[in-house]
Amino acid sequence: MGSKKRGHFCKGCGNFLPNEKFSGRGHRKHLCKKCKESGIVISIEPKSDYDRNFHRLSKSVRNCMIVYFEHESFFLFEYQKSRYIIGDELNSEIFVFKGDLEGKFFVSEKLQKNELVMDVLYKKYYETMDNNLTFDYEDLIYDENVEISKKRRQHLEVISSLHHLRGFL
Numbered sequence: 001m002g003s004k005k006r007g008h009f010c011k012g013c014g015n016f017l018p019n020e021k022f023s024g025r026g027h028r029k030h031l032c033k034k035c036k037e038s039g040i041v042i043s044i045e046p047k048s049d050y051d052r053n054f055h056r057l058s059k060s061v062r063n064c065m066i067v068y069f070e071h072e073s074f075f076l077f078e079y080q081k082s083r084y085i086i087g088d089e090l091n092s093e094i095f096v097f098k099g100d101l102e103g104k105f106f107v108s109e110k111l112q113k114n115e116l117v118m119d120v121l122y123k124k125y126y127e128t129m130d131n132n133l134t135f136d137y138e139d140l141i142y143d144e145n146v147e148i149s150k151k152r153r154q155h156l157e158v159i160s161s162l163h164h165l166r167g168f169l
């Protein structure tokens with residue numbers, strides 16, 4: 001199983017960093033200790049806007065699951081009727097699956113990596129783990145008794161096309 005590393009986005013340097021790189025106050029300001037010490041000041045989106053957008057996006061990212069391979073894992077979810085996948089514990093690009101097109105996977109334009117999107121995806125990612133919606137690839141493919149909802153079963157098509165994605169990762 002993948003490690004449970006928790007991270008946070010720093011608006012100063014633009015990196016996703018583990019929690020210990022943030023101090024208590026820095027955390028809320030989305031500035032890591034280093035950037036905070038360097039005196040960077042970031043104008044913050046009004047909290048109510050952020051919260052509203054967070055809530056809205058959070059509601060439309062659905063049917064999440066995590067699939068583990070021997071050396072890697074993928075986070076899959078549905079957003080506005082499309083299926084998305086992101087690898088490397090959310091460190092890869094966000095890819096949208098287009099099964100009817102030749103390349104199958106495309107770097108998402110609708111959902112691009114930014115603070116809000118990543119905050120939502122991290123939340124969903126940890127919820128998915130907490131809810132045990134994590135599966136080993138082998139079980140998904142070979143074990144007919146593995147319990148998985150109909151909606152999530154649709155992700156199997158994405159999983160079985162993964163070789164198209166390898167070149168990107």
Ligand SMILES: [Zn+2]
Pocket residue numbers: 010011012013014015031032033034035
């Ligand atoms: Zn920073």
